[in-house]
Amino acid sequence: DARVTQTPRHKVTEMGQEVTMRCQPILGHNTVFWYRQTMMQGLELLAYFRNRAPLDDSGMPKDRFSAEMPDATLATLKIQPSEPRDSAVYFCASGLRNEQFFGPGTRLTVL
Amino acid sequence: AQKITQTQPGMFVQEKEAVTLDCTYDTSDPSYGLFWYKQPSSGEMIFLIYQGSYDQQNATEGRYSLNFQKARKSANLVISASQLGDSAMYFCAISGAGGTSYGKLTFGQGTILTVHP
Numbered sequence: 001d002a003r004v005t006q007t008p009r010h011k012v013t014e015m016g017q018e019v020t021m022r023c024q025p026i027l028g029h030n031t032v033f034w035y036r037q038t039m040m041q042g043l044e045l046l047a048y049f050r051n052r053a054p055l056d057d058s059g060m061p062k063d064r065f066s067a068e069m070p071d072a073t074l075a076t077l078k079i080q081p082s083e084p085r086d087s088a089v090y091f092c093a094s095g096l097r098n099e100q101f102f103g104p105g106t107r108l109t110v111l
Numbered sequence: 112a113q114k115i116t117q118t119q120p121g122m123f124v125q126e127k128e129a130v131t132l133d134c135t136y137d138t139s140d141p142s143y144g145l146f147w148y149k150q151p152s153s154g155e156m157i158f159l160i161y162q163g164s165y166d167q168q169n170a171t172e173g174r175y176s177l178n179f180q181k182a183r184k185s186a187n188l189v190i191s192a193s194q195l196g197d198s199a200m201y202f203c204a205i206s207g208a209g210g211t212s213y214g215k216l217t218f219g220q221g222t223i224l225t226v227h228p
Binding site for chain 2: 031089091093095098100101102104
């Protein structure tokens with residue numbers, strides 16, 4: 001049963017530290033998305049890739065966030081430096097046509 | 112820009128009964144897709160059902176069906192024969208179908224469904 005995997009599942013860090021979240025999309029999927037979920041804002045799209053090329057990262061704070069896809073099996077989302085307001089659940093999702101399958105998420109807490 | 116509105120913050124249903132979760136949308140894209148996801152207390156996002164804007168028939172997946180009324184811009188989720196395991200948050204979402212909008216999901220605020228025994 002193919003699934004999107006994300007690591008780490010939980011991360012607690014201190015303000016100012018770098019955080020890297022990793023995602024392995026489902027093999028064969030050509031689109032990868034990063035979403036953030038908070039109580040206040042709900043689910044928001046941060047960035048997305050098609051065939052490994054970044055298509056849209058307008059939802060991402062550019063000064064501290066960066067998203068990359070170094071190969072077809074790995075997508076990364078990096079925050080440097082992290083701030084308490086970055087505390088959220090970060091989901092990666094992948095898709096091929098209409099469906100979009102989500103990973104289990106990374107719960108990030110920035111103290 | 113695309114927008115999803117879910118007007119029901121919470122819904123209650125008796126086990127084995129059917130329930131409808133409301134979703135209305137707004138988009139300027141001529142072609143789009145509508146999705147429903149379930150998020151149980153464990154936090155995972157589970158894909159339930161998809162409806163394309165040009166699909167002639169309403170989508171169905173097991174106990175889930177999507178009541179798509181294009182003129183009213185509504186895409187309600189119907190869950191038949193509710194089970195205790197259906198208790199969760201349900202999100203409606205819309206995606207564009209062309210260019211850089213393709214696949215990008217815009218979510219509603221969600222509806223918490225509680226199934227009573």
